[in-house]
Amino acid sequence: MRFTALAAAAALVITGTAAAQASGGAAVPRIAWAACGPEHPGFECASVRVPLDHDDPRGATTTVALARKPATDRARRIGSLFLNPGGPGGSGVGFALRAGDALSANLHGRFDIVGFDPRGVGRSDPLHCFADEAERDEFFAGVPAFPYQAEQERPFFHKYRSLGPECRDDQRIARHMSTADVARDMDLLRRAVGDRKISYLGFSYGSFLGTTYANLFPDNIRALVVDGVLDPELWSSGRQVESDRIATAEEFREFLRTCEEAACAFGPRPQERWTALLGSVRARPIRLGDQTYTYDAVIAAAIGAMYSPDDWPAAAELFDRLSDAAAGLATPGVSAAAEPDYPNGFDAYNGNVCADIEFPRDFRSYQAISRYAAAGSEFGPAWWWGNAACADWPVNPDRHTGGWRTRTSAPVLVVGNHFDGITDFRGAQAVNRQLAGSRLLAYAGWGHSAYGLSKCATDHTNAYLLNGTLPPVGTVCPANPNPFLPGVAAAEPLFTPARR
Numbered sequence: 074m075r076f077t078a079l080a081a082a083a084a085l086v087i088t089g090t091a092a093a094q095a096s097g098g099a100a101v102p103r104i105a106w107a108a109c110g111p112e113h114p115g116f117e118c119a120s121v122r123v124p125l126d127h128d129d130p131r132g133a134t135t136t137v138a139l140a141r142k143p144a145t146d147r148a149r150r151i152g153s154l155f156l157n158p159g160g161p162g163g164s165g166v167g168f169a170l171r172a173g174d175a176l177s178a179n180l181h182g183r184f185d186i187v188g189f190d191p192r193g194v195g196r197s198d199p200l201h202c203f204a205d206e207a208e209r210d211e212f213f214a215g216v217p218a219f220p221y222q223a224e225q226e227r228p229f230f231h232k233y234r235s236l237g238p239e240c241r242d243d244q245r246i247a248r249h250m251s252t253a254d255v256a257r258d259m260d261l262l263r264r265a266v267g268d269r270k271i272s273y274l275g276f277s278y279g280s281f282l283g284t285t286y287a288n289l290f291p292d293n294i295r296a297l298v299v300d301g302v303l304d305p306e307l308w309s310s311g312r313q314v315e316s317d318r319i320a321t322a323e324e325f326r327e328f329l330r331t332c333e334e335a336a337c338a339f340g341p342r343p344q345e346r347w348t349a350l351l352g353s354v355r356a357r358p359i360r361l362g363d364q365t366y367t368y369d370a371v372i373a374a375a376i377g378a379m380y381s382p383d384d385w386p387a388a389a390e391l392f393d394r395l396s397d398a399a400a401g402l403a404t405p406g407v408s409a410a411a412e413p414d415y416p417n418g419f420d421a422y423n424g425n426v427c428a429d430i431e432f433p434r435d436f437r438s439y440q441a442i443s444r445y446a447a448a449g450s451e452f453g454p455a456w457w458w459g460n461a462a463c464a465d466w467p468v469n470p471d472r473h474t475g476g477w478r479t480r481t482s483a484p485v486l487v488v489g490n491h492f493d494g495i496t497d498f499r500g501a502q503a504v505n506r507q508l509a510g511s512r513l514l515a516y517a518g519w520g521h522s523a524y525g526l527s528k529c530a531t532d533h534t535n536a537y538l539l540n541g542t543l544p545p546v547g548t549v550c551p552a553n554p555n556p557f558l559p560g561v562a563a564a565e566p567l568f569t570p571a572r573r
Contacts, residue, residue, distance in 0.1 A: 099130035101264045127257045138196035139189045140166040142173035145182030152268040154184040159277030162421035164195040191255040199417045200424040202240035218369040219458040237465035251428040251469035256286040270295035277301045294481040300488040301522030304503035309474045311430045317456035318449025324494030335557035339389040353399040379494035380521045382556040427463035480509035495521040512543040518552035
């Protein structure tokens with residue numbers, strides 16, 4: 074997630090004054106909303122103080138930044154709709170500023186659309202592992218996206234393992250970044266905006282935040298939607314690799330099948346060309362224009378394309394050019410992308426994941442699990458090895474690892490895509506089993522999350538958020554047309570997910 078910079082720092086007013094004091098608990102902050110600035114007309118921003126450690130609610134504090142699009146239909150205003158775009162490490166403030174107008178229109182202006190940067194993310198007391206982008210680039214110079222040759226594994230492990238002390242030393246927020254801490258913050262924010270119960274829309278990792286909140290505060294649910302769903306039992310136990318080793322491959326097979334069906338640029342016989350491309354680039358990097366593609370870069374490009382079918386035609390063209398270049402055929406160059414700013418999404422991702430999940434500490438375990446991941450598919454190791462950042466990073470004692478099976482005060486809507494290569498459909502099915510009374514809404518298509526991609530799923534989600542109306546049991550929204558067919562453009566999602 075890219076954080077959209079706020080126009081005026083003065084809009085981020087930090088207020089420590091309490092509007093209410095729960096008995097023996099944390100003060101509920103007052104939110105001093107102010108205009109975000111001329112770059113974001115119609116939006117308001119603020120920052121509040123919350124307890125750094127919820128076990129010590131009257132002790133040290135940390136800050137949480139917020140942005141909102143106020144309801145336009147004030148007469149029929151329902152309350153606030155809280156958002157999380159995923160990650161972990163995605164900016165809810167940036168998400169609200171970018172998608173707030175569209176969400177507000179979808180929901181007839183009846184909600185204040187509220188995004189917040191979870192603690193340690195963006196403008197909420199951000200965790201920083203590096204002084205700046207140059208230092209980050211120097212740290213990762215020569216490091217592959219994941220090790221794909223045996224001799225790369227141990228150096229990669231030790232490099233990533235060193236991030237633990239690098240990131241957490243002398244940064245108090247690093248010791249308090251669990252998802253349970255974020256859920257407790259969100260409940261304080263719910264009270265701060267004056268809502269008796271929460272309305273929430275969370276995508277990808279935001280589904281884990283949503284299910285954590287539902288299990289910690291089951292009586293505080295008005296309407297809660299999770300879309301692109303992680304199985305919290307897998308995620309919190311460090312077993313997400315059981316999904317990752319096969320989920321991306323399942324969607325990628327659909328990419329190849331629909332490509333062949335539509336005679337896309339990577340045809341004919343795209344499966345054979347893909348296998349040959351991986352064999353070629355594993356043996357030797359491929360030069361394309363002014364860029365060099367290694368095996369890990371090709372795998373990363375394929376994983377990235379699985380987030381949205383809208384990207385599939387461009388990915389097919391890239392793989393076609395790479396295949397031609399590997400065969401010694403002339404091919405046009407690929408323009409290099411502009412260098413990004415230095416947001417702290419990578420840092421915050423590790424700060425949250427390592428706080429939540431107890432991963433192995435030793436190299437041999439990572440190596441063995443990588444073999445297990447690779448046996449699932451070529452994409453498995455790409456998802457697994459980044460967890461080495463947690464090998465020397467203690468978990469947060471306040472993390473929530475279960476139980477995950479509760480009944481909430483209102484039924485949760487669980488949305489999953491049949492072919493989601495990032496958070497597979499089995500995750501949505503699991504949460505539907507875990508949360509008593511929840512309702513599963515399926516989308517029979519491709520991509521990561523369904524809201525804004527499938528009109529059917531979007532309409533059902535809007536109806537639930539507005540009126541509490543659940544789709545009939547067993548509802549399956551039909552797949553959009555083949556994204557490779559001429560004249561077919563996938564619907565543009567409201568957000569570009571972070572890693573999860």
